[in-house]
Amino acid sequence: MMGFLYLLGLFLAAPTGLHARSSLRFIAVGDWGGKPTTPFYTDREVAVAEEMAATVSASGADFILSLGDNFYYTGVNDLYDKRFQETFETVFQAPSLRNVPWYVIAGNHDHLGNVSAQIAYTKISKRWHFPKYFYKLRFKVPGSNATVVILMIDTVTLCGTSHDFHAEALTTPRDLREARNQLSWLRKQMAKSKDDYLLVAGHYPVWSVGKHGPTSCLVKYLQPLLQQHKATAYLCGHDHNLQYLEDKNGVGYVLSGAGNFMDNSTKNLHAVPRGYLRFFYGQTSSLGGFTYIKIDAKEMSVTYLDSKRRSLYKTSLPRRKFL
Template identity: 45%
Template sequence: MAATTPRPCVVSILFFLSTFLAFANSVVDVSGNSLNFLVIGDWGGMSDEPYYTVGQSKVASVMGEKAEKIDSQFTLAVGDNFYEDGVKDVDDPRFNETFEEVFTAPSLQKRWYAICGNHDYNGNASAQVAYTQKSARWYMPSFYYTEIFNLSSSNITIQFVFIDTVILCGLSHPKLRHLPPSGPQSSDLADDQWAWIESTLQQSTADWLIVSGHYPVWSVAEHGPTDELVKNLRPLLIKYNVTAYFCGHDHDIQHIKEDGSSVNYFVSGAGHLIDSSTEHEDKVPKGSLKYRYGTSSSSSDGAYNTVTITAQSMVVNFFNVKGEMIYTSTLDKTR
């Protein structure tokens, strides 16, 4: 008989999902001419002591230095926050061992907008929502939610739509990593979220519209494209003129953009290691891969990215554990 893996209680999910509207209309005013933030994915340490990896620790260090330099206002954490099996409850010491005591720089004490990845759902994903009430910086008010920022000097608005791709697509196989997600555990919960995603994108009047999830739409690496997202999310991103989709899951850095589309797909899943796989290179649209960083000379390698948004442009920079900029892309405003 196959071993069972803990799954979140559907009742708990329904409870937390029922609260998301309370967070759907918040607007954060930002002084100055730009919104500056960090993105990190698949950073969640390891299940055994010391509960963090060398690569994660190095990334945390250079992130802190860069966050101070650019005056970062927050961090996006795009899932797989706690390897291998998430957390047990809201008091799990992994919150300290893998998060609070690793990302210690003063510049990283600002809000972390978090979403769950597949490894987080191997444990108690609801505990990560509940931890919002215990931590001064961890923020996951529901499994999916939205936040709007306003640059007061120019009255430019930037809207982030944080989605839960595990609810939409299901869990990936813990051992057979080449297999796609298994399909949603609850079709009702998936349908509810799809309806919310389209409604939120349709109603957005933001100058910049950004979506963030764990699974990639397009990827050339080990996991490759997520069929459910290619089929159902990609058309929405195109239809509602989304500028960028940030994700993780594959442990590398990628920038993918299809011809004739405004949507830029950024994979930022190298928060604690780099994977060299390119086994799905033929599964993305021809000519769409603009950049990839996935060659690792050490198990302690890793990478993250910064984003700066102004009234005119959005600049995405990727950095390695040496603090070196390895890629930059400037996106024009399309909304």
């Protein structure tokens, strides 16, 4: 009896982290890619990294979604580019982050350099996972039978290149065949998904009130798929702020592009359907931010955090329902 009581006492006294978990947790951060001159990072990127580390230490994370523009301004040159170390490895080096995997996609600035080298870096880094230009992730929610699929897409290959600081209009896709192949893959993956949560992640936004605004290519091709297949949410960066939008069908649009710059422009407010915008944060004096996402058997919660450990906005999206 005494042995049983002793073990029970140990269980009750155990840290929360040792108890069985009932949620999948991850951080989504975009546009964190430092700068091309020494010291190859910015104060804002460092502040975001520190807050990410504090959040993971306090609440845990199964992985990090990197939403593109991983290296400003023209990506990396080759597999041995020092930017991998100076902008990524040494900035996100806190103990709580060292064993957390990163799932990566490319942004327009990455495409101005060598994206193939970023893909190849997967074989060098233990935590950098970028197997292909577009790919599928699938997870089980701990403590339940619920599943989560994240379709990681390359919006630059799909829609064309944006030269942010020179012209905001997209060019046409460099390779139309590759764009069609990716769109075909995306359609098939979304159509066959019976997962409880269906997410798509890319760099360009579908909807944004910011400087770049909506991406017409994604409004035309992706938004109908998100609605048709009852997707939970679309995650992106590109505009350098934090936004949450939700369409009339209940699809969430999570924009997390505050990893390295902040832009408070809402010049495209008129280009987004009335009522879609629920939250916007682009305070230029801020040291950036990101989103923390938790998915359990009932819902997906999205919390927007800044680098001063403040919760700016929180919302939730339900588990998908099938007839």
